[in-house]
Amino acid sequence: MSEIKTFTVSIYTENNIGLLNRISAIFQRRKINIESLNTSMSEIEGVSRFVIVINVTEEQIKKIIGQLEKQVEVIKAFYHTDEQTIFLETCLFKIKSDLLFEERQIQNIIKESNAQIVTVNKEFFVLEKAGRRSEIELLYRELSAFGIMQFVRSGRIAVTKDEMKISTMLAEFAE
């Protein structure tokens, strides 16, 4: 029985309506929980990229990649371990403005965590932090002692350390 690990799945697709449903169904019918999901444009015009994080065995991920690539509108799917990627998440904290001025400690936390203030008004200020999950969680714990009005975290985005040969592949597809 192989070990369960965290894998980042990158799926290059045509930008078509309904594809998210088709892709999520592949995970759903195998009872695999999606830890994080992000979709966006990719480096190639007209091609979308899904970045999905799941915890499975290597044997499972290989089969999932096969099922993903089988979808008509999926151009190519890849999987990587954390070691093979540069990845981060981003988050927003909404915090009462009073705290920013009254709690000196908060200013220190913001400075030390490399978080950015996005906006400030009389009622609240918004803090943005991008980084590894552990960094975001640390910041959350530190700020929660003072009270967080709202918090939201994005899905993981990732690029590989090695070259992703998707453009070459697309050229081959075109032949």
Add this chain to the structure above:
Amino acid sequence: METQTIKLQATDSQATERITGKEAIIRCLLAEGVDTIYGYPGGAIMPVYDELYKYQDQINHILTRHEQGATHAAQGYARVSGRVGVAIATSGPGATNLITGIADAQIDSTPMVCITGQVASHLLGSDAFQETDIIGISTPVTKWNCQVTKASEIPEVIAKAFYIARSGRPGPVLIDITKDAQFEEFDFKYKKCTAIRSYKPVPQLNLDEVAAAAKIINAAKKPLIVWGQGVILGKAEEEFKNVVEKSGIPAAWTILGASAIPTDHPLNVGMVGMHGNYAPNMLTNECDVLIAIGMRFDDRVTGDLNTYAKQAQVIHFEIDPAEVNKNVTADVAVLGNSKESLAALLPLLEEKSHTEWHQRFKDMYTIEYDKIINDDIHPTKEGLTMGEVLEGINTVTKGEAVIVSDVGQHQMIACRYAKFNKSKSNITSGGLGTMGFALPAAIGAQMGAPDRPVVAIIGDGGYQMTIQELGTIFQTKVPVKIVVLNNDFLGMVRQWQQLFFDRRYASTEMVNPDFVAIAKGYFIDAQKVTKREELAGAIETMLASDGPYFLEVKVEKEDNVFPMIPSGASVSDIRLE
């Protein structure tokens, strides 16, 4: 066909013409060579039906009595003809009723295009009358699907649909078209789809893999071939036969692979799987090389994967990369179309006979014959057996018939004992195991092969699931022969209850109606046989009749189908009693 070719030339051009979406749909179908559609009208698809009225001299629309019947008929048509089956339905319940047939087509790799009407685009998402999210519902059971809300999208989407349905590993596609798109006018031109950037239907054949496979096969002492429907779908029957004959390797088939080579071919050693033959199942766990061709190691074939062919090197010829190493790890995988792969393999194979190894199959067949087959097809006990009915049909049809079977005991008996001389002769629901499949599928099969006798073998349970299609048979006069093997039980479930649930026959005994009266109510010639001496004559009468015919055979209530591999057991744990 000539008319269609002319039409295709007329539409597959750069010239544009201003027409409505509904007319475009029909023009696209004609351009794809569609001559028969199975369907059922309703509010959201009415514009298309209105157009069909105009084109009825070019497209034959078959009004089934239920949308499920339309999909199964389209499947039967596709499986026998090798062409794309087409089914249409309205929105909401019409669309949802297609789902069983679509799921069946998906798992059995049947090329099918389904077109559903949808509420007008401004009503989408408003829970309008007969609105349902058929794209969402059908996503897990289609090879591809797409909703069209503008008439201008129709040609490209239909062209893609046919290309995707029929290419590579075939499958069902669903197109949902809103009612306003059907009425909208646009500048129509049609171009067949020949490529999609993200879709590579057939993997590039790697000759190194072929050579590696040949090397292992040539060195094998006890090789076994298991072939599936991939041989038929790849139109590789001739290449396959050449490989089998040159290599001299015993070849066994999965349920959907049946008929790719004739039943009586000396190297055909029978069916694998839960109710397959004794020798190929047992010897799967003894062979030194297992050559899987166009099959997907379904659990009904492999039984317990932990014990399946563990001693063997496995070579997998497969078109779908996702099937390789999915259930059974392959030592060598040859990706590609079976026709090309097997043609490339043939010259690399050494001529062999494997005489001693063949003798093992023959010895085991003798054991199976003495313990099971003889009693099944030449019974001496009083009650009629399903096996003797199949043997009676074989006698008259001489293996030339298309046998369409439903799901249950009779299906296993039909697949075990029917003789197949021609490819595409065994039409059954393999992967989904859909009761109710056979009656409508037989309608489509007969239309797909009008010159061949088509015999539907159905149990009393499955028959009643789509019995309303007798109306379609009556109206179209399609000369399908229907044989109901009636044991007044859901026989396969009862068999399992007997063997594994302490004979607790929970809800499996059926009180059945007068089937002959029902058939006659639809003006279909019919008779019922209860005695052995009546059987041969009844089968002859049925097959000699020009039109549709219904034959009910009362068979033993509690006969079981053996051999049997209990669910989850090893293939070598196969039971003969």
